[in-house]
Amino acid sequence: MAKTGIRGVAEVAGVAVGTVSNYLNHPDRVSADKALRIQAAIDQIGFVPSNAGRQLRLGVSSVIGYISPNVSNPYVSEIAESVERRATERGVTVFLANSHRSREREDDYLAVFEQHQVLGLLVSSDGPIEDRLASVRRRGTPSVLVGQRAVSSEQPSVSIDDVSGGRQAGRHLLEIGCRRLAVVGGPLSLPQIADRFAGLSEVVRESGGATLEFIDETDRSVRGGLSVGAALMARAPEMRPDGIFAVNDLLALGIMQVLVLGGVRVPQEAAIIGYDDTAFAEGSLIPLTSVRGRHDGYGTAVVDLLFDVIEGRAIDDPHRVFAPDLVIRASTQGFGGR
Numbered sequence: 001m002a003k004t005g006i007r008g009v010a011e012v013a014g015v016a017v018g019t020v021s022n023y024l025n026h027p028d029r030v031s032a033d034k035a036l037r038i039q040a041a042i043d044q045i046g047f048v049p050s051n052a053g054r055q056l057r058l059g060v061s062s063v064i065g066y067i068s069p070n071v072s073n074p075y076v077s078e079i080a081e082s083v084e085r086r087a088t089e090r091g092v093t094v095f096l097a098n099s100h101r102s103r104e105r106e107d108d109y110l111a112v113f114e115q116h117q118v119l120g121l122l123v124s125s126d127g128p129i130e131d132r133l134a135s136v137r138r139r140g141t142p143s144v145l146v147g148q149r150a151v152s153s154e155q156p157s158v159s160i161d162d163v164s165g166g167r168q169a170g171r172h173l174l175e176i177g178c179r180r181l182a183v184v185g186g187p188l189s190l191p192q193i194a195d196r197f198a199g200l201s202e203v204v205r206e207s208g209g210a211t212l213e214f215i216d217e218t219d220r221s222v223r224g225g226l227s228v229g230a231a232l233m234a235r236a237p238e239m240r241p242d243g244i245f246a247v248n249d250l251l252a253l254g255i256m257q258v259l260v261l262g263g264v265r266v267p268q269e270a271a272i273i274g275y276d277d278t279a280f281a282e283g284s285l286i287p288l289t290s291v292r293g294r295h296d297g298y299g300t301a302v303v304d305l306l307f308d309v310i311e312g313r314a315i316d317d318p319h320r321v322f323a324p325d326l327v328i329r330a331s332t333q334g335f336g337g338r
Contacts, residue, residue: 005047012041063093064306065113066122066146067106071098075248075276075293076124079146082299083122090307092119101126114141120306122146126190130155142309146302148191149319156309156318158302160293162192165324166199169245169273169291172326174203176335178243178271179210184228184255185247186216193247196275200245213241220247225254233262242270242335249274249281249290256286256331271332287329298322 006024010017015034022029023038030038041047064087068076080096087094095118097109106125113121114136121136121143123129130152133143137154150157166183173181181204188194197214204212215231217224225246232240232255246252252274256266264270266286274281277292301320308315 008045009038009041009047012044013037062091063095063116063118064120064122064303065109065118066094066096067099067109067113068096068124069099069101069126071096073248073250074278074280078278079299079302083302084299086300086303090303094122099125103127107132110136114139117141120144120310122302122306124148142306144302144306144309149321153318156305156315158298158305158320158322160192160322160324162195162293162324163199163202165275165291165293165326166196166201166245167203168199168324168326169196169275170200170203172289172328172332173243173245173271173273174207174210176243176271176332178241178335180241181210181212181243181245182215182241183212183245183247184215184217184225184251185220186218188214188216196245196247217251220251222250222254222257225251225256226258227254229255229258229262233258233264237269240264240270244270244272246272246274249276249278249288252288252290252331253280253284256284256288260286267330267332267335271335273326273332277327281327282329284331286331289329289332290327292325292327293322 006020007017010020020038084094099105123143124146145155145157149159183197183200185193204210217228252272256272259270260266274288274290277290281288281290
């Protein structure tokens, strides 16, 4: 039985091992007749070329790494899908890694991707990471910071104007008549959360006729929303916020579930706004008003910016910021109605 490695391919095709190597790495150096014989041999014995080995020999890669803190979040999944679609158009593959918001896992994935000589990195993080990306960049692997605006002019980034998103949510709640406002999420050390809170806080200060509290909930999931909802239900009705801005849709949906089941009428007694405008927001039993951060061009911009860096093109502004939009639905329409 013929060997299944490169020597086996050469044996079945009746060519030299070097010819098979050229076919895999430099096909232009192999005649059409030999190329057909080699491909037929590959198909016959089921040989799978080692792309990793090819990358090490040629110093090139067809892979980019994408590190995300929580791939289970539907917002992240939507971004990853658009990134993958654009990367495929560019002829590269995306390897997605879930850091689970762990710095140790982030460091492990950064090391793994660097060792495998990926073309570049897309990195979304819940904590400070620019110093580590700078070290990786100095060793030759470029990156784009996704989801937060980088501080350094040397670190390209693609983000959402979260201050604007917070302002839009705050203005809407005040315009419909809410006066006891709450922002739910955390931690404030995360720039995206701090910016959303800052935007809404600014609007409340300008209004002069409303109060604002921050409810710190670092579990930004439906489970975290359920916990916040239970805590709100334990309060006297007059002590509950009548306008709630959750920093993502999952939190908002969890809060809304507990309030509704507890007899609070949404939106008549409590208007609720989420953030990200995921499919869950529109599909909820009470469709959720939400700040739409992502746009169709977001994933494309992330990949294209990385390729600008990889290919050495001049970049006028390394920090690309998308403007969010407020999508108004039933969870805020009819506040105060009977």
